[in-house]
Every structure is written in structure tokens, then in C-alpha cells.
Amino acid sequence: MTQDAIPSILKKIVVTKHSEVAAAKAKKDFDSIKREAEALMQQGDAPRRGFAKALLAKQEAGIPGIIAEVKKASPSKGIISKNFNPALIAQQYEQAGAACLSVLTDEQYFQGHNDYLQQAKAACKLPVLRKDFMIDSYQIYQSYLLGADCILLIVACLEDEKLHELHKVACDLGTDVLIEVHTQQELERALQLPDSEHNIYGINNRDLNTFTTDLQTSIRLKAYVDNQSTRPQLLVTESGIHSSEDMQLMLSNQISSFLIGEQFMKTDNPGETLASLLDSL
Numbered sequence: 001m002t003q004d005a006i007p008s009i010l011k012k013i014v015v016t017k018h019s020e021v022a023a024a025k026a027k028k029d030f031d032s033i034k035r036e037a038e039a040l041m042q043q044g045d046a047p048r049r050g051f052a053k054a055l056l057a058k059q060e061a062g063i064p065g066i067i068a069e070v071k072k073a074s075p076s077k078g079i080i081s082k083n084f085n086p087a088l089i090a091q092q093y094e095q096a097g098a099a100c101l102s103v104l105t106d107e108q109y110f111q112g113h114n115d116y117l118q119q120a121k122a123a124c125k126l127p128v129l130r131k132d133f134m135i136d137s138y139q140i141y142q143s144y145l146l147g148a149d150c151i152l153l154i155v156a157c158l159e160d161e162k163l164h165e166l167h168k169v170a171c172d173l174g175t176d177v178l179i180e181v182h183t184q185q186e187l188e189r190a191l192q193l194p195d196s197e198h199n200i201y202g203i204n205n206r207d208l209n210t211f212t213t214d215l216q217t218s219i220r221l222k223a224y225v226d227n228q229s230t231r232p233q234l235l236v237t238e239s240g241i242h243s244s245e246d247m248q249l250m251l252s253n254q255i256s257s258f259l260i261g262e263q264f265m266k267t268d269n270p271g272e273t274l275a276s277l278l279d280s281l
């Protein structure tokens, strides 16, 4: 992976993450956070809600599995949600039939917060993805302590060695992993990760150089996956899903799990918008 191949927004975010992690380590060092997370896991007091399992259950029942996103703002759209209340939105999404939640915790670029993840999780029974940019194992232990059931690994911003390291730390903690790719090259790297019940493969339709979304990305990469001998059980299409036509297109290409944010969050009642999207199928 060459630095030139990384979109500039990701480069900027990664620089920010390195300084955030350094600041966090200055308050609580790596060994302490690791010990804390491992002790919590061993006590068995904080079992994870099965994120991959919730999606698989929908898939097996022939129902679209929606990861509904709690997203206040984004680099491409600025402020998306004017009345942002993570706990209320989580409850609405649950009632509307979401399989899982995704909560942005990045502060600088998405106006997210770690507290939003905890508020959303406490308000419902759905498994929760910590949607943030992981570059250091420290953040995986931190995510576990926050209560995240799943973490995100964006292949575009991780060298192979780091990708494998972070994946192992998450799996050892029993945390599910959304492994996100934008291109065939990234997908080839992602498919080299050890097989695990925790693996979920996400195909992101957003080109991070232009911020445009193209659903053909999911269709193209799904076809690539279908030609491989070992196929991931779970494939999620991410970004740029706005209508029942978009969902039908994905379903007709055997993609039945969706990560959707903006389309819900730009409305006054994100849960109601999700319910009508599901009804319209």
C-alpha cells in the first residue's frame, strides 16, 4: 500500500487519530487499557451483543439486515441531523426493525462522541458498531470498554501487518469486525485475513477522493467475491443507499445487508424513514 493511494481525507483523519491515540495513552497507558479490557472480558460481565449474528439471522430469514447509522455530520455533507438525540434515534431504529446500529464516535470530522455510543447502546437491545478510524490496538481495547459489539477496520488506511494485528486483537476480545473495502485491491488484502465468525465484509460505495457514491462498486466486488473459493458469509453494502430502488438493486445481486446513514438522519424521524423504506420493498 503506497501513501499516494490513500485518499486525502483518510490521510487527514489518520493523522488526527495518531494524535488522539497519543493523547489518550498519556492519560492511560497501553498496558493499563489492555489489562482493563481483558479483565472485563474474563469476568464475563459484559458479553457482546452479536452483531454478525444479528445480520446473519436476518439473512437466513430472507429479510434485509439494516445497520442503521447514528450520524450527526460528515465531511461530505456537513451537518445532517439538526435534532440529534442518539438514545431516541436508537430506540426509533430498534422499533422500526433495524438489525444493528452504527454510531459515529469521531469528533473532529463527524461531530460524533464516545458518549453517543454508550447512550445509544443503553437505550436499546441492538448490537452496536463503533464507527471510527482504527489505527492502533489501543482503540480496540478502548472500544471494548465503551461497550462496542463491533469495530470498523478500513483496509485503505492500514498496512497488512497492522490490519492483521488489529483484527486479531478484536477477535480475541470476542468483538465483531466490519472489514471495509472500496476497491478490488483492498478486497484481495481483506480476504487474506483469517476466517472468523467475527468477520463481516463491508463494501463502501463512496469514493473518498470525490465523495460520490456508485452502487456498481458493491455489484462489481460482490461478483469478484463470488468467484473466490472461500467466500465471506456476510457482505454489507455501505453508503449511498437512498431508496427502495437502490435496495432492490442490491437484493437482486444477492446483497441483503445494508449500512445506511444519511437517508435516515436527514429526516425528522429517522426510525419512521427506516420503517417506510422497509415497507416499500
Ligand SMILES: O=C(O)c1ccccc1NCC(=O)[C@H](O)[C@H](O)COP(=O)(O)O
Residues within 6 Å of the ligand: 009, 069, 071, 074, 075, 076, 077, 204, 206, 208, 211, 238, 239, 240, 241, 259, 260, 261, 262, 263
Ligand atoms: O460520509 C462521509 O462523508 C465520509 C467521508 C469520509 C470517510 C467516511 C465517510 N463516511 C463513513 C461511512 O461509511 C458512512 O457513514 C456509512 O457508510 C453510511 O453512508 P450514508 O448512508 O451514505 O450516510
